[in-house]
Amino acid sequence: MPWPHSPGHGGTWPDQGGPNLQASSFEWPIIHRTLPGLEARTSPRQFAVGIDGHDIFRRGNRNMNRRELMLAGMALGIKPAITSAQQGPAMAPSGPVQEAPPGSPPTILLNDYLPNSLYRLPVTEINKAKYPVIDAHNHGHGPLNVAEMVKIMDQMGIEKTVIFTGASDAGRFTEVSRQYAAYPDRFDLWCMFDMADSDKPGFGAKAVKALEACHRAGARGIGEMSDKGRGFAPRRYSRRPPRAFEGLNGGPTHTRNPMPPDPDAPTGPHADDPRMDALWDRAGQLGMPISIHVSDPIWSYQKMDHTNDGLMNGWTWRIILEPGMYDHNQLVDSLDKTAQKHPKTIFIACHLSNLDYDLTRLGEMFDRRPNLYADISARFAETATIPRFTRRFLMKYPDRVVYGSDVSYNVPFFKTSFRIMESEDEHFYERGKVETANFNFNYHWPLNGFGLPDDVLKNVYHDNAVNIFKKAQENAA
Amino acid sequence: MLSGAAIGLPKPRAQGRASAHGAPPEAEATPDKLLLKDYRPKSIYRIPETKVDRAKYPVIDCHTHPYARTVAEVDQWVRNMDAVGLEKGVVMTMASGEGFTDIQERFSQHKDRFELWCGFDFTQFNSAGFEHESLEALERCHDAGATGIGELVDKGRGLGAPVGTEPANWRRGPTGPRPHPDDPRLDALFDRCGKLGMPVSIHVSDPPWAYEAMDHTNDGLMNAYKWRIEVKPGVLGHEELIESLERCVKKHPRTIFFACHLTNQCNDLASLGKMLDRNPNLYADIGARYAETACIPRFVAQFFSEHPDRILYGTDMGYDQEMYRTTFRILETADEHFYALHYSYHWYLNGFNLPDALLKKIYRDNALAAFARARRNMA
Numbered sequence: 001m002p003w004p005h006s007p008g009h010g011g012t013w014p015d016q017g018g019p020n021l022q023a024s025s026f027e028w029p030i031i032h033r034t035l036p037g038l039e040a041r042t043s044p045r046q047f048a049v050g051i052d053g054h055d056i057f058r059r060g061n062r063n064m065n066r067r068e069l070m071l072a073g074m075a076l077g078i079k080p081a082i083t084s085a086q087q088g089p090a091m092a093p094s095g096p097v098q099e100a101p102p103g104s105p106p107t108i109l110l111n112d113y114l115p116n117s118l119y120r121l122p123v124t125e126i127n128k129a130k131y132p133v134i135d136a137h138n139h140g141h142g143p144l145n146v147a148e149m150v151k152i153m154d155q156m157g158i159e160k161t162v163i164f165t166g167a168s169d170a171g172r173f174t175e176v177s178r179q180y181a182a183y184p185d186r187f188d189l190w191c192m193f194d195m196a197d198s199d200k201p202g203f204g205a206k207a208v209k210a211l212e213a214c215h216r217a218g219a220r221g222i223g224e225m226s227d228k229g230r231g232f233a234p235r236r237y238s239r240r241p242p243r244a245f246e247g248l249n250g251g252p253t254h255t256r257n258p259m260p261p262d263p264d265a266p267t268g269p270h271a272d273d274p275r276m277d278a279l280w281d282r283a284g285q286l287g288m289p290i291s292i293h294v295s296d297p298i299w300s301y302q303k304m305d306h307t308n309d310g311l312m313n314g315w316t317w318r319i320i321l322e323p324g325m326y327d328h329n330q331l332v333d334s335l336d337k338t339a340q341k342h343p344k345t346i347f348i349a350c351h352l353s354n355l356d357y358d359l360t361r362l363g364e365m366f367d368r369r370p371n372l373y374a375d376i377s378a379r380f381a382e383t384a385t386i387p388r389f390t391r392r393f394l395m396k397y398p399d400r401v402v403y404g405s406d407v408s409y410n411v412p413f414f415k416t417s418f419r420i421m422e423s424e425d426e427h428f429y430e431r432g433k434v435e436t437a438n439f440n441f442n443y444h445w446p447l448n449g450f451g452l453p454d455d456v457l458k459n460v461y462h463d464n465a466v467n468i469f470k471k472a473q474e475n476a477a
Numbered sequence: 478m479l480s481g482a483a484i485g486l487p488k489p490r491a492q493g494r495a496s497a498h499g500a501p502p503e504a505e506a507t508p509d510k511l512l513l514k515d516y517r518p519k520s521i522y523r524i525p526e527t528k529v530d531r532a533k534y535p536v537i538d539c540h541t542h543p544y545a546r547t548v549a550e551v552d553q554w555v556r557n558m559d560a561v562g563l564e565k566g567v568v569m570t571m572a573s574g575e576g577f578t579d580i581q582e583r584f585s586q587h588k589d590r591f592e593l594w595c596g597f598d599f600t601q602f603n604s605a606g607f608e609h610e611s612l613e614a615l616e617r618c619h620d621a622g623a624t625g626i627g628e629l630v631d632k633g634r635g636l637g638a639p640v641g642t643e644p645a646n647w648r649r650g651p652t653g654p655r656p657h658p659d660d661p662r663l664d665a666l667f668d669r670c671g672k673l674g675m676p677v678s679i680h681v682s683d684p685p686w687a688y689e690a691m692d693h694t695n696d697g698l699m700n701a702y703k704w705r706i707e708v709k710p711g712v713l714g715h716e717e718l719i720e721s722l723e724r725c726v727k728k729h730p731r732t733i734f735f736a737c738h739l740t741n742q743c744n745d746l747a748s749l750g751k752m753l754d755r756n757p758n759l760y761a762d763i764g765a766r767y768a769e770t771a772c773i774p775r776f777v778a779q780f781f782s783e784h785p786d787r788i789l790y791g792t793d794m795g796y797d798q799e800m801y802r803t804t805f806r807i808l809e810t811a812d813e814h815f816y817a818l819h820y821s822y823h824w825y826l827n828g829f830n831l832p833d834a835l836l837k838k839i840y841r842d843n844a845l846a847a848f849a850r851a852r853r854n855m856a
Contacts, residue, residue: 105691105702108513115696115823118685120745121776298521304508309518309825315508358523385825386813388775389524426773427824444518444823446696446772 111312113444117427124423124449126415129157131458134465136162137224137291137350137377137404146179149409150186156414159462161405163187164224164291168194170213177218188469190291191219193279195234198268204278211279215286220469222283223291224350227334229325231273233266270326272334272341280338284345287476289468291375292338293350295331297382298357313381313442328354332361339369346472348402349374356382359393366400373468376460377404380420381439384447387424391450398456402465421460424451513823514699520814520825527810527828529802532562534837537844540628540678540737540764540791541566543580554796555587561801564590564841567791569627569678571596573614573649578621594678595623597666599637602651608665614649615666619673624848626670627678628737631657631721633712657713658725667725671732674855676847678762679725680737681718684769685744688715700768700821715741719752726756733851735789736761743769746780753787760847763839764791768818771807771826778829781839786846788839794818808836 100106138161141149153161163180167173173191180187191214194207211222225232269275271292283290299310300317308314321327326334332353339347349372355362356379365372376383383390394401403421407413416430416439427446430439439447452460545551558566568591570580577595584591598614601607615626629636635655656663658679670677686697687704695701708714713721719740726734739761742749753759763770770777781788790808794800803817810828817826831839 103692105695105698106512106514108693108698109509110511110513110516111509112693113513113698113823114693115698116694117696118689118744119773119776120747121773302521306508306511306515306517307519308508309520311508311511311516311518357521360523386522386524388811388827388830389522389813424775426776444516446824448775 110444114431115429115444117429117446119427121426121428122423123428124419124425126418126422128155129414129418129461130422130454131157131461132159133157133403133461134160134162135405136348136402136465136468137164137375137406138162138409139164139166139224139406140176140408141179142408144409146183150183152409152411152414153186156411156418158414160185160465161187162221162223162291162465163189164192165189165219166192167214167219168192168196169210170217173214173217173219188220189218190221190223190288191215191217193222193225193232195232195268198232198234198275203275208278208282211282211288212286215288219288221289221291221472223289223348224293225271225290226293226350227270227326227331228293228296229319229321229327229331230265231268231270231326232276233268267324270331270334271338276338277341280342280345284342284472284475287473289346289348289373289472291348291350292335293354294335295326295328295354297351297354297379298328301328310382310443312444316442332365335372336365336369339365339372343369343371344475345371346468346475347372348468350377350404351379351406352376352383352401354379359383359390363393363397366397373400373402373464375402375404377406380417381441381443381445381447384420384439384449385443385445387420387426387448387450391452394450394452394456394460398459399464399467401460402468403461420447420449421452421457423449425449516823518816518823518825520816522814524813525811526815527806527812529805529809530561532801532805532840533809533833534562534840535564536562536790536840537564538566538792539735539789539844540762540793541568541796542628542793543568543570543583544795545583548583548586551584551587555590557796557798557801558590561798561805563801565592566590566796567592567594567625567627567678567844569594569596569625571628571630573598573618576649577618577623581622592624593622594625594627594675595619596649597626597629597636597663598649599651599655600649602637602656602662603653607662611666612669615669615673619675623675625676625678625851627676627735628680629658629677630680631713631718632681632683633706633708633714633718636663657718657721659721659728663725664728667729667732671729671851672855674852676733676735676760676851678735678737679722680741681722682715682741684738684741684766685715696824697769697822703821719748723752723756726759730758731854732758733847733854734759735847737791738762738764738766738793739770741766746777750780750784753784758850760787760789760843762789762791764793767804767807768822768826771828772822772824774807774811774813774827774829778831781829781831782835785835785838786843789844789847790840808839 133156135158140163144152149161152158163176165173165176167176168191173189177189180189191211194210197203197206271294280290296317296319297310297314299308299314300319301321302308302310302314304311304315304318332355335347335349335353339345347369349362349365352359352374353362353365362374366374403417405413405417410432412430412432419425420439426448428448429446432438545554554566558564568580568584570577570593572580573596577593581593584593595615595618598611601610630638632638635657637650637655639650658681667677683704683706684697684701686695686701687706688708689695689697689701691698691702691705706712719742722734722736722740734756736749736759739746740749740752743766749761753761790804792800792804800818806812806817807826807828808831811830812828814825814827
């Protein structure tokens, strides 16, 4: 199947081992259009280019090969870089590289590419969620104060927000709780496991005690427990990229700076480590669901080259596997095994378990583990590129996925996330500020809406979260 | 098949750039130095991939060209057509006179599989005898067996401008100023097409990205750069060309027009829809505009369903079996996020998932209806 998967622009022959990587990036289709006189010599091959300029990919000897064309070109004394209105970057058929003018498309880095859609398509403006929302993945009020956060919640239709406080001891938990005390019905405050000294004897009992104390202090669940390969570390360890910088030409603000790999990152046990068993069980007994983040999107693990579909984001979030680290598959597996081993504990896999690229596998995990759920937070960009498949998946598992934000609250974020959930809008880019409304992250993809049917929307927005909390309580009883 | 290794970051060129910019070669191997033009993403989504070996219904390809250079190649083309379910191809030779009859000879073994269309002879356009000469040339092609006209191309510089694909000895372009479709000097020709029952295939403009700033905001790169059009005095812009086409179509209501490539309004199908509504003698082919529509599949399916009788299947991309299969996959399936049709836009493609009744029309019935109408109009 060389044809449809072969790169086409810039003069490449599928059956000649790859694109023309020689110094001369000679573009044979263009020569037909740019070099008067050549047609006479190449007349038998006149329709090698579609009338509108589409390159025609044909194999084998049906094409004049590059050498033939070069010879033909030289014979006719063709000069390099003849340009006119409709021509591409014609290059000399032989001889030195024709340097593309600075700023011209051949010099644009993928890193700097921030396309805007020209399509005139329906734009669904959503000012409030169609049904009340429970946000099952949030880390706190961030730069806003809690009152401002509640104001946005009211405006956008967020009934309740699960806050991952990051606290693993009751003292700290109580301290954080106070910030939200004025709105007891609007927030569910969750704690973390105390992962200190996980390599020492007595870890389990100590951590269980800390958990019980947090529970007494009001913690309703646990999260976000995050393992990107090194296990659950003592403190929340974030690979969050550096702060944003201004985009090109005053364009959208976003980051393109990858986190350097950090060999000194703290480590800890993985989910399926026996040291964790007591904690998972106790969480179940206490009726506390657990939000667990394993792995990262698949493109972080792929070769960082021109074939990586998830660039530049895959680069920003890149993960370099070192000895002892779990890879993507092991991490997903560790969650699956843990959910199996602790059937009375409720697990919410954050970010669709980073299986946005393979929702079928997530579905199989749902089939096997009735105590497993998933949130869709921060995986809108990865699923909005396959909207119909995602829609089918959510319709097949209408009770298992919950809405989540994972950003500091701001109106544009909710508008776009609701647009993705509710509308069938197509081909849009959303590049707000990093960590707020940058839906594209650093992916090159255009986004599309899922157009979820009302009943599924209602479930994902709200009812599934309610049922999860209820089920956790019932399991505890 | 190109392996990942075979098209790894181009070493020789990377070093060339390194020396030019003074960066060490190893720095060039990271994706933050990756040029957009070298980007060839592969989808790793595990989602359904529908293999479409044959079109679901028989197909008439309303937009192709004499790609086959020999009788043997024509034979191969027919074998490809048989393999994928293509009943017939409308071969737009763009040629007139001897050029046309040469091609006709080449295709003569498969008369039932190809319609051969001729071009206008514009050589005398700027002289007094143009109308007479060009009508004569048209009649001669018609008598020789031409069943339609095409592809007339105006990308702003007028009809008959060199498009680079026809051999010089067949060129029938004018020397000097060239007409746009609504030029009154072409009225007799377009009328005669109607009287002869010959539909006319016209390509105006190019995709909108070819007209945009060639910078990091251009969604249609790198393709747009290759097709870029500089509108300058004497060159009609995108909208003007489409308006010129519409005036031409209105002036000749008994002539059937095929607007090539969805009039290059893939980004604004609603406007094309209105134009189709206003002009019952106008059809639009989808040739070589799969990549531009497969990124908005649901909107396209909706648009087609609103104009079910006016859209024609076309390719304009050679006669490779895999090419045909990719177009079928786009029309028939709901597959998502795949890269095909040789990467020229950065975005992924998605299938339109057209319902059977509509698919049948676009594949074949609309073309047959258009040909029949053209014949009826001549009576």
